[in-house]
Amino acid sequence: MDFELLRKLKDWRIEAARREGVDLFRVFQNTTLEEIAASKPKTKDDLLAIKGIRERKFEKYGAQILALVGGNVEPEPEDGRGEKLYTVSRFLDLLNNNLRASGARIQGEVSSFDLRGSYLFFSLKDKEDESVLSCFMWSKDYALYGIELEAGMEIIIDGFPAVYKPTGKLSMQVSAIELVGEGALKKAYEELRKKLEEEGLFAPERKKAVPALPGKIGLITSETGAVIHDFLNNLGKYGYQIKFINSRVEGQVAVSGLMSAVDYFNKQDIDVLVIIRGGGSLESLQAFNNEMLVRKIAGCRMPVICGIGHDKDVPLASLVADLGVSTPTAVAIxxxxxxDDAVKRLAVLERDIFYKYQELLQVEKYRLEEMAGSLRKYFGMIFQEFDGIRHRLxxxxxxxxxxIKSLAKMLDDSFGLVFEKFARNFQDQGNFLDETEKRLKIYDPRRQLKLGYCIASAGGRVIKSVRQVKNGDSIDIQVSDGKMRSIINEINKIN
Incomplete structure (x- = not known):
C-alpha cells in the first residue's frame, strides 16, 4: 500500500467533507481509500471496480481521485469553437486539484481562533505587513498535535490552499501545526514528558522484552536517505523477514503517517517493530514528541525499538519504546x-561435540579391543570344549x-520266552472264561425262572420279605415267559 497516497487521499477527503458540510464517511469510507491507495486505479473502469464507488460517486469525485493517483481523466467537453467548456463546480475541482500541489509550510501569528464542533477556523497574520490568511482545520487533526492555540501565538502550519465551493473563498487547508522557537518546543516537551512519566509510561516494569532470535521485523522510516541503508547494511544475514512502510519522519506533518504505520503493524504477525530516523534538532523531531503517537507506541502488543538520533533531549517515542537507542545502526546491532551469540554458541558446541566425539570414540576403541581379546580367549575355550565334546560323542x-547289537541279541533271546509265556497265559485265560461262563449260566435268573421260580416286585423293588407289603397291595410277578399283576389278600409269616 502507498501510505503517502493514502495520506493525500485522506487530506482530500477532509477538504471535500468540509466543502460539503458532511461527515468524512459520507465522502468515502476508510476501506475505500485504502483500496484506492493499494490498487492505484488509472481509469474510470479501474475506479468503478473498487467497492464503495459507483457511477454517482465517480461523477462527483472520480476526476479528483484519478488526478491524485495520476491516472487518466476523461477529456472535458468542448464548445462550438473547440475550446474546453467547464461548469463552475468542475472548474473549481480542477483548480483545487492544482492548488493541492501548492502545499507549503507557513509561519505566522494566530490572530483569531474559532473551534466549532468538528471544525476549527483561525487566521494567520504576518507580523510585518499585517497580511492575513484564513485557515481551516479539522478538530480531530487539531487534537492530534496537542497544541492549544491562543491569539498572538506564533506557529508554523503545513497545508495547501483550497477554494471553498459554496462561497468561492480561498483558505488554507491545514494538516499540521507546530510551535515556533526552541524555547516553546522545549517547554512543551518538558510538560508532556512530565505528564507521561507521572502516568508510568516510561516505567521499566511496563516495557516488553525483545524476543531472542527475532525473525519477523516491522520497519517504519523514510525510504529516502542513508538511514534505511545504514540499518539494512548492518543487519546480519540471519534470514530476517522485513515488512517495510515508507513514512515521513520530519516535523509534525509526519505524525499521521507514523500513526497509520504503527496501527498497521500492530495487526501484523511480527516479532518486533523498529522505528528509525537520523539525527536532528528538537524542531525536526517534533513528530516523535507527539502525545498521540507516543501513546500508540506504548499500546503496541509487540516490542518496539526506536532508533532516533538526537542532540540533547531524548525523543519521547524513544523513552516510551521498549528499547530506545540513538542510531539506526545501534538498532541493527x-x-x-x-x-551473533547463537552463532558463537554454535561454534563452541560444534567444538565441544567434536572433542566429545573423539573422546567417546577413543573409549569405544579401547572397549572394542578388550572385547576382541576376550572373544579370542572365549573362542579358544569354545573350540577346546568342542574338541572334547566331539571326542566324547x-x-x-x-x-x-x-x-544296539547287545540289545538286538537280548530281544531275539527274549522273544521266544515272551511268546511261550504269552501262549501259556492265553490258555489259562481261556480256561478261566469257560469256567466263568458255566457259573453264570447256573446263576442266571432266567434259568431259575424256567425251573418254575418267579420274581415278585412292588413299586419296582424286588420283594424279599412279607414285611415289605400289606393286604390290598398290588404286586408284579415275573415268570419265564412274562409278567402278571396280583392283589394281596392274605399274608402268612413263616417263623
Missing part, C-alpha cells in the same frame, strides 16, 4: 546480538553301536 556313538 541489537537485533543481531542474540543471533565319537566314544558315545561307538558305545551306542555295541549296545
Amino acid at each position: 541489537y537485533l543481531n546480538r542474540t543471533w 565319537r566314544s558315545a556313538l561307538a558305545d551306542i553301536g555295541y549296545n
